[in-house]
Amino acid sequence: MVRLDKNEISFPDPAQYDGHEGIIAFGGDLSVERIWFAYQNGIFPWFNPGEEILWWCPDPRFVLFPHELKVSKSMRKILDKKVFTITENQNFREVIKNCREINRKGQEGTWLSDELIETFITLHGYGLARSVEVWQNNELVGGLYGIQVGKVFCGESMFAMVSNASKAGFIHFIETHKSDFTIIDCQSHTDHLESLGARMIPKKDFLKILHKNNERR
Template identity: 45%
Template sequence: MLNLADAPILGADQRLIFSLYDPSPLGIVAIHGNLSPGVLLSAYRQGVFPWYDDESPILWWSPDPRFILRTDRLHISKTNRKFLRNCPFSLSVDRAFPRVIRHCAKVPREGQVGTWIVSEMEEAYNELHRLGYAHSVEVWRGEKLVGGLYGVSLGRVFFGESMFSLESNASKSAFILLTLELRERGFRLVDCQVYTRHLENFGAEEVPREEFLALLAEGLRGETLKGPWSEMLDLDGLRRRIFGASRPLSR
């Protein structure tokens, strides 16, 4: 296992090599290090992500199998289609990233005690957002933020990090519509990291690490949509176009 205790602070255009040849049985490939932009982006490009809590050092993971969603295999149930046709929410992109990641850290989850989105991780992803690599989807009912998700985008790959929901179907709406938008823009892969039944319902599947790394390498050959997505992506418009939906409640 790689020890990154002496890893330098790296800017977004600098690279760090992770070794994947000797992961732990759980998929941990490195320990310690830092969450500077260059280290984080290097990790994602090599199929590695940080995941730890306040009581442990930074742990870097590359699990085998890997949980992914191929965008052309997105499953939308009849129930979800009906909901999206008459959705009471409005959606935005990159309008409230700090609020989304804070909600992801703070909103209680069934079966989970505490949070893995510790303060230094929150700060690190806010910095990636300022640099144009991390993005959020916000779900609103009127002026109230009721759901959302965030992740990192490199090439034509979206690395999902976390989502939250304060009302039924809020995060579902964000995930489905973002995936449809990404598919239209040539993204073939959403990295979901580790298995959840929730995302399995949308077509996500476990694949061997080597298969994931091959898909990742292919996706990274595409151009990164760097910068704020707020003017690039119109998820409300996409929803109306695909589902014949009425206009959402105004914000």
């Protein structure tokens, strides 16, 4: 692995460097400039707070092509009945804070430090990060957020306080923006997203798509 210099914003070329289990670098900082540069190059941070910052570009990459989205009959009924009200970019701060605080089965703690949260909030202010809010009875019960790099949406995290809330928000987002995004970067495998149509593709294919679509519209 390559140790990053805090005074220089650079990374190893992920197309040429495999690293260890997808980790291509460590160290550096969580500045807005470094985080944005990382996502533009298919790299994302994932680490335990208080430990060294780790930078990842796994091979293969877990992604969803919008036209391959799978919606079960039960979820379609929930969406058609408008069990939830879904908005976008209305409360980014609360969405990301809930993503940090929600308890997850088999997971202790969170990788979302205060510094990283503030960096993502700043990126949201620049129009580079987006959130989806899922409401029920005027209460925020689910949501997700991510980084937009041209026509690639890099999904970061989601949360749900009631059954199907995050899934409804994700499906709504994909169906609403299916012509806006070429690919959704899900980063690492989860059964939840696989059930919605996400699949693995080679890292080189993901990076090719990312660089081809890396233009703000």
